[in-house]
Amino acid sequence: xxxxxxxxxxxxxxxxxxxxxxxxxxxxxxxxxxxxxxxxxxxxxxxxxxxxxxxxxxxxxxxxxxxxxxxxxxxxxxxxxxxxxxxxxxxxxxxxxxxxxxxxxxxxxxxxxxxxxxxxxxxxxxxxxxxxxxxxxxxxxxxxxxxxxx
Numbered sequence: 001x002x003x004x005x006x007x008x009x010x011x012x013x014x015x016x017x018x019x020x021x022x023x024x025x026x027x028x029x030x031x032x033x034x035x036x037x038x039x040x041x042x043x044x045x046x047x048x049x050x051x052x053x054x055x056x057x058x059x060x061x062x063x064x065x066x067x068x069x070x071x072x073x074x075x076x077x078x079x080x081x082x083x084x085x086x087x088x089x090x091x092x093x094x095x096x097x098x099x100x101x102x103x104x105x106x107x108x109x110x111x112x113x114x115x116x117x118x119x120x121x122x123x124x125x126x127x128x129x130x131x132x133x134x135x136x137x138x139x140x141x142x143x144x145x146x147x148x149x150x
Contacts, residue, residue, distance in 0.1 A: 001031065001032050001033075001035075001036050001039055002030070002031055003030035003031070003032055003062055003070055003072045003140075004023075004025065004029070004030055004062055006036070006039065006040060006043065006072070007021075007023045007062060007072065008023065009040075010040070010043060010044070010047065010060070011023055011060065014047065014057070019051060019057040020057065021047070021057060021059060022059045022060070023059070023060045023061070024059060024060070024061040024062070025061075025062050026061065026062065026063045026064075027062055027063060027064045027070065030062045030063075030064070030070035030071075030072070031070065031142065031143040032069075032070045032122075032140035032141060032142060032143055033120070033121070033140065033141040033142070033143050034122070034140050034141075035120060038116045038119070038120065039072075039116065039120070039138070039140075041112070042113040042116040042117060042124075042138060043060075043072060043074065043138070045110075045112055045113050046058070046074035046109075046113060046138075047074055048109070049074075049109055049110070049136075050074055050076040050078065050134075050136075053078055053079075054076035054077060054078025054079070054133065054134070055078060056076060056077055056078065058074050058075055058076040059074075059076075060072065060073065060074060061073040061075060065139060068142060069139055069140060069141060070139075070140055070142055071137055071138060071139045071140070072137075072138045072140075073135055073136065073137045074135075074136045075133065075134070075135050075136075076129070076133045076134050077129070077131075077132055077133040078133055078134060079133075080128055080132065080133050080134045081126050081134055083128065086125075086126040086127075089110050089126070090110050090111055090113075090114040090124070090126075091111060110126070113138070117138050117139075117140075120140060120141070121140075121141050122138060122139055122140040122141065123137075123138075123139040124136075124137070124138055124139075125137040125139065
């Protein structure tokens with residue numbers, strides 16, 4: 001999966017809905033081993049969470065970790081998730097107290113993201129964002145050189 005192309009596709013989709021997503025590229029290429037539709041669903045869940053709970057349009061970032069693995073991040077400036085709750089909210093039907101007044105969600109969104117990402121031998125991290133907010137990071141396996149056509 002070309003993570004840059006996925007980010008551009010989602011940015012265009014949300015722009016048509018009145019929520020333009022900016023994309024920060026800190027890597028020139030980000031190709032990952034992933035199932036495209038499942039990964040798209042995971043990223044859409046994170047974007048929707050940002051819209052629903054952060055109260056602002058999130059941003060997307062394409063990065064690599066120290067080992068060169070590609071990552072797609074959804075960043076917002078909402079209240080974030082306390083560090084002690086980041087693993088707990090990945091469990092099904094788990095919601096933070098602040099989110100309980102919002103009856104839109106069932107507490108499954110982050111659990112679905114976690115399951116999709118782990119099913120692709122990736123990692124899903126919920127991190128504090130510098131300056132406030134949340135950094136939802138999907139870290140995937142890099143596609144081997146020569147496996148990408150076109």
